[in-house]
Amino acid sequence: MKQPLAILIAALTVTTTFGQITTTKVASKVEQTDNTPYDSIKNFLGKEVYKYVGQELYLNGKAESLREYGYEGFSLDYTKSSLTDKSNVYKCCDSYNSKYDELAGKYFTVLEVIKHPKSAESEYLYSKKFYLKLQEKEKKDIVYYEYDSQYEYLFPFIDVGYFTKLKQTQIGKEYVVRGKNWLASGPMTDMKTGKHVENFEAGTKWKCVDITIEEKYFSLSLVLENEKSEQIPLSIDNANRTNWVFEATQAELYKKKFGGENWRKILDGKVKIGMTKEMCELSWGKPQSVNETITSGKKNEQWVYADNYLYFDNGVLTAIQ
Secondary structure, three states: OOOOHHHHHHHHHHHHHHOOOOOOOOOOOOOOOOOOOOOOOOOOOOOOHHHHOOOEEEEOOOOHHHHHHOEOOEEOOOOOOOOOOHHHEOOEEEOOEEOHHHHOOOEEEEEEEEEOOOOOOOHHHHOOEEEEEEEEOOOOOEEEEEEEOOOHHHOOEEEHHHHHHHHHHHOOOEEEEOOOOOOOOOOOEOOOOOOEOOOOOOOOEEEEEEEEEOOOOOOEEEEEEOOOOOEEEEEHHHHOOOOOEEEHHHHHHHHHHHOHHHHHHHHOOOOOOOOEHHHHHHHHOOOOEEEEEEEOOEEEEEEEOOOOEEEEEOOEEEEEO
16 A cells, blocks of 8 residues: 655654754853962962962071072073073073072962963873962062962962961960870971970970971971970971870860770870770771771771781671781
């Protein structure tokens, strides 16, 4: 039986319509700038680099063994390479970098943040890099600093606002030390006299009396003082690590929570059967890795450290190896 012509045409039309392949244009990524004010609670801002505009930066010094290499990343024209043209290096040159003695301790104002000129060529290599347009405070020189938003250790500055905020929040705060010298092996020494600190036992309290840059490693540090007016520097990094110190208020809370005996062992860096995972982590720090098994509703964990293993059943320490 022959199909009516109208039906055949309709079927052909449907087939043609559903068989078409279409393309859709995707909008390019729009870069969004965080315009919230800089709150001065971080020194290195990572991807929030635009918040540096208007800030004053202090160029920190370096340990004596590193000074011969100068400062890397300072140029007179950010569109030109300083690797092939030394004349583009600001205050050239120590090695191939800016002279240490001419820059250390200088203050700069951030005038502008500029995307790396090569970011359009290679997003993978340059999208996380920027240039800070700076004005040196004393001589008013205009200079550009290549800023990498990924690596804090490359950032040579201390933001003056951050330094001021530290003074406001840290001076007067008390810390409980764990009795371990974070500066070197051997006894802790008084930074004023060079003599050994008389009592640096685990559990002793020290009060922050100042913020400074200690001139051996040039670390931004709290100045801690005990009741005998002995003083020691505690770098900001170490102040945030519980393997060296605890804030006194937090230490009191832990002592009440865990009991005096357990708290004493934690301060001494010891563990014992029956401790919780939280106690063990405070005492020994985070493990290198954790292996878990679950059997019959029971969760077993093995915590792996460099030379030891801890075994937990349902969150309680049952064995030490």
